[in-house]
Amino acid sequence: MGNADFMNGESTHRAAVPPPQPFLKSLQNAVKETLFPDDPLRQFKNQPPGRKLILGLQYLFPILEWGPRYSLDFFKSDLVSGITIASLAIPQGISYAKLANLPPILGLYSSFVPPLVYAIMGSSRDLAVGTVAVASLLTASMLGREVNAAENPALYLHLAFTATFFAGVFEAALGIVRLGFIVDFLSHATIVGFMAGAATVVCLQQLKAVLGLDHFTHETDVVSVMRSVFSQTHQWRWESAVLGGCFLFYLLLARYFSKRKPWLFWISAMAPLTTVILGSLLVFLTHAEKHGVEVIGHLKKGLNPPSIMDLAFGSPFLSTAIKTGIVTGVIALAEGIAVGRSFAMFKNYNIDGNKEMIAFGMMNIVGSCTSCYLTTGPFSRSAVNFNAGCKTAVSNIVMAFAVMLTLLFLTPLFHYTPIVVLASIIIAAMLGLIDYEAAIHLWKVDKFDFFVCVSAYVGVVFGSVEIGLVIAVALSLLRVLLFIARPRTLALGNIPDTNIYRNVDQYPDTRNVPGLLILEIDAPIYFANSSYLRERLSRWIDEEEDKLKSSGDSNLQFLILDMSAVGNVDTSGISMLQEVKKNIDRRGLKLALANPGAEVMKKLNKAKFIEAIGQEWIFLTVGEAVGACNSWLHTYKPKPATDHETEKWSNNV
Structure with a gap:
């Protein structure tokens, strides 16, 4: 990407792919987190056998723990x-x-x-x-x-x-x-x-x-x-x-x-x-x-008679x-x-x-x-x-x-x-x-x-x-x-004089970034919502392009997906992202991802999706993604004489 990695002399941080982990280890961690989130065995670690027996009895019969202090x-x-x-x-x-x-x-x-x-x-x-x-x-x-x-x-x-x-x-x-x-x-x-x-x-x-x-x-x-x-x-x-x-x-x-x-x-x-x-x-x-x-x-009169029979x-x-x-x-x-x-x-x-x-x-x-x-x-x-x-x-x-x-x-x-x-x-x-x-x-x-x-x-x-x-x-x-099957997708804008990007409906004073569509996906991507998300993202792009054309602004160049809330993704979700990538390629756009989690990065890497979009288009924050996209536009895209807004924005990043 060349100069796109540097804006105003500062390097852009990239989201890293976590080191590979054996399947059995991953399964063990998943089961432990699901069934033992409180880690009840932590008190038994590094304890002698006699102490473990006492702690085990106290775990089963709490009266043995507080009884001596009564x-x-x-x-x-x-x-x-x-x-x-x-x-x-x-x-x-x-x-x-x-x-x-x-x-x-x-x-x-x-x-x-x-x-x-x-x-x-x-x-x-x-x-x-x-x-x-x-x-x-x-x-x-x-x-x-x-x-x-x-x-x-x-x-x-x-x-x-x-x-x-x-x-x-x-x-x-x-x-x-x-x-x-x-x-x-x-x-x-x-x-x-x-x-x-x-x-x-x-x-x-x-x-x-x-x-x-x-x-x-x-x-x-x-x-x-x-x-x-x-x-x-x-x-x-x-x-x-x-x-x-x-x-x-x-x-x-x-x-x-x-x-x-x-x-x-x-x-x-x-x-x-x-x-x-x-x-x-x-x-x-x-x-x-x-x-x-x-x-x-x-x-x-009398106490409880046995009823086991x-x-x-x-x-x-x-x-x-x-x-x-x-x-x-x-x-x-x-x-x-x-x-x-x-x-x-x-x-x-x-x-x-x-x-x-x-x-x-x-x-x-x-x-x-x-x-x-x-x-x-x-x-x-x-x-x-x-x-x-x-x-x-x-x-x-x-x-x-x-x-x-x-x-x-x-x-x-x-x-x-x-x-x-x-x-x-x-x-x-x-x-x-x-x-x-x-x-x-x-x-x-x-x-x-x-x-x-x-x-x-x-x-x-x-x-x-x-x-x-x-x-x-x-x-x-x-x-x-319904929350899983119909997750929210939110348009993000820049809060003035900051490098923070938030929901435009929640913060009406946010500013749109010329040539960029920034969307946040508010849930994990699974088979139950992948089709909906594919259609919803496509509709967002259509609506944004129609809005830009009607207003005479610069064309849409980038789609940035904020993945902060996407805790996981399955194979259907990866297929959906691949289809979205193909769709925006046909439109002549580029895709960038912001803050994908470790589990998401691991699966995207194994599916070779990161290779398809390029490691250089995956960022830690939305702000860095916007800066890189604007730097790319400023450096590599020919600017029309009327496109002073984009250039001004790039100089302010």
């Missing part, structure tokens, strides 16, 4: 937190078990064993383990289609244990093989809409208890529920409705005061247990159970249990990890998502063998744990022992607990999941995310929980695919 001051805080969340876990556990069409005692069983497992294996200090409403609703919805819980309670119970087992296996497997990124496909917008829709459905389902109805639809969509409610107006029981309304008002009032005054968090935390006590006393003293107010009835591996409904386990497991993971990361951010520590998956998986596997159904880290309980000042996972151990004492000695006290009180507790908890402020924020920031959120909500409320989830995930994936 202090009495920590225990005081964890004791208060544990007792506080136990007061919430007991009524919520009973309520959510009823929501899942399971015996209420299972809610207490599920608040005893799983928290102990998580305290040993979990890495979050703030997560409070227990059952959740959405997973309970999913269990009832998916299993209830195949087996009626009222007609065949034993089979339904066994399928629930089996679904919990497979949920645990699936969660643990994701963590072991480091596939936690799969959960990331549930975007924030998806979760907001899905949770709000599920909360709405759960609230509607509680109308059965609030109105004292004996028969109710097994469907979850709003149309079926409303039809079931208003077709039985003659069976509505005002006693039950008044009782439920009063307790719901009390729960919402307690939450209101707790939000206004954060130091009064204990009022909201104790409110569910208070409603259970007051409701039970009211029914006991007035004999309201004889006047249409349904009560829980007998709860047997109840796992229905030979059942004809095994596929339903597996599907239920996988769906509920994914939802539980998404909620638990999101909650854990949120509170970890407040306290400035990190949690390992894959370790959390293993912990969730193990606690559900153990839980399925000890008469528990699906558990995770619910937001409401974890928020109470956080606000109560917990220091470590010992708060889960304290909660578990409080539940253990309840199972051993206090279960007869729940005999007169009204079902409508449990419904009020569920409704109050679910209203907190309808985050309309987040939806408004999505509308302001990103309309497509808002559309995903609303689609998930509508799918859940008017279809089913599964339909809503599928719609939301499908739309999120569609957005990713």
Whole structure:
């Protein structure tokens, strides 16, 4: 190129081709970056065997890491937190078990064993383990289609244990093989809409208890529920409705005061247990159970009986249990990890998502063998744990022992607990999941995310929980695919008095460079977008040439592609670039590349594309590419008398 390498006495830097790397080494690095981005084995390097064993045990069981440093001051805080969340876990556990069409005692069983497992294996200090409403609703919805819980309670119970087992296996497997990124496909917008829709459905389902109805639809969509409610107006029981309304008002009032005054968090935390006590006393003293107010009835005393022999591996409904386990497991993971990361951010520590998956998986596997159904880290309980000042996972151990004492000695006290009180507790908890402020924020920031959120909500409320989830995930994936298949190509211009080139739409005061078309490709180039990019680049060139002709400016001479955002390119992308090169050659133009990455350079070099365009036309920055192109025009192209603009520009580079 001769003098084109030098402008104003300064050399132009060239993008270098990285040294060749063996295929197996490249594959190893790619797998490591995909599955082990956090490099969990780095702490084992250069350690003696004994130390590696200790570090390995601490990695699997984090309690061995922080346990030796545990202090009495920590225990005081964890004791208060544990007792506080136990007061919430007991009524919520009973309520959510009823929501899942399971015996209420299972809610207490599920608040005893799983928290102990998580305290040993979990890495979050703030997560409070227990059952959740959405997973309970999913269990009832998916299993209830195949087996009626009222007609065949034993089979339904066994399928629930089996679904919990497979949920645990699936969660643990994701963590072991480091596939936690799969959960990331549930975007924030998806979760907001899905949770709000599920909360709405759960609230509607509680109308059965609030109105004292004996028969109710097994469907979850709003149309079926409303039809079931208003077709039985003659069976509505005002006693039950008044009782439920009063307790719901009390729960919402307690939450209101707790939000206004954060130091009064204990009022909201104790409110569910208070409603259970007051409701039970009211029914006991007035004999309201004889006047249409349904009560829980007998709860047997004693700790969790083993259920490993109840796992229905030979059942004809095994596929339903597996599907239920996988769906509920994914939802539980998404909620638990999101909650854990949120509170970890407040306290400035990190949690390992894959370790959390293993912990969730193990606690559900153990839980399925000890008469528990699906558990995770619910937001409401974890928020109470956080606000109560917990220091470590010992708060889960304290909660578990409080539940253990309840199972051993206090279960007869729940005999007169009204079902409508449990419904009020569920409704109050679910209203907190309808985050309309987040939806408004999505509308302001990103309309497509808002559309995903609303689609998930509508799918859940008017279809089913599964339909809503599928719609939301499908739309999120569609957005990713659209971003890949239709990447943006941006025209760049020069910011005056600088050597910086930016999007002309974002910076209207940028100046076009005479004779040059500078485009930025805003995504990797793959088979999915190569055809689109070829056509889009050709259209950019046509439009630029037409604009120059109509304005009488100098002809287009160069196409500069800014490859800064092109992280990778496949063979289809290379073929596209070769076709673009042929197209601009036919037009009498030249092609220059700016800042292609190492992976892109390696593949272009192997495909001999660099040889085709010339190493001298590949630059580190757009500014250097523009300088070289203008120097070439100034040195080698004959200048018309009217072409003073290009010469002036070249002298300023």
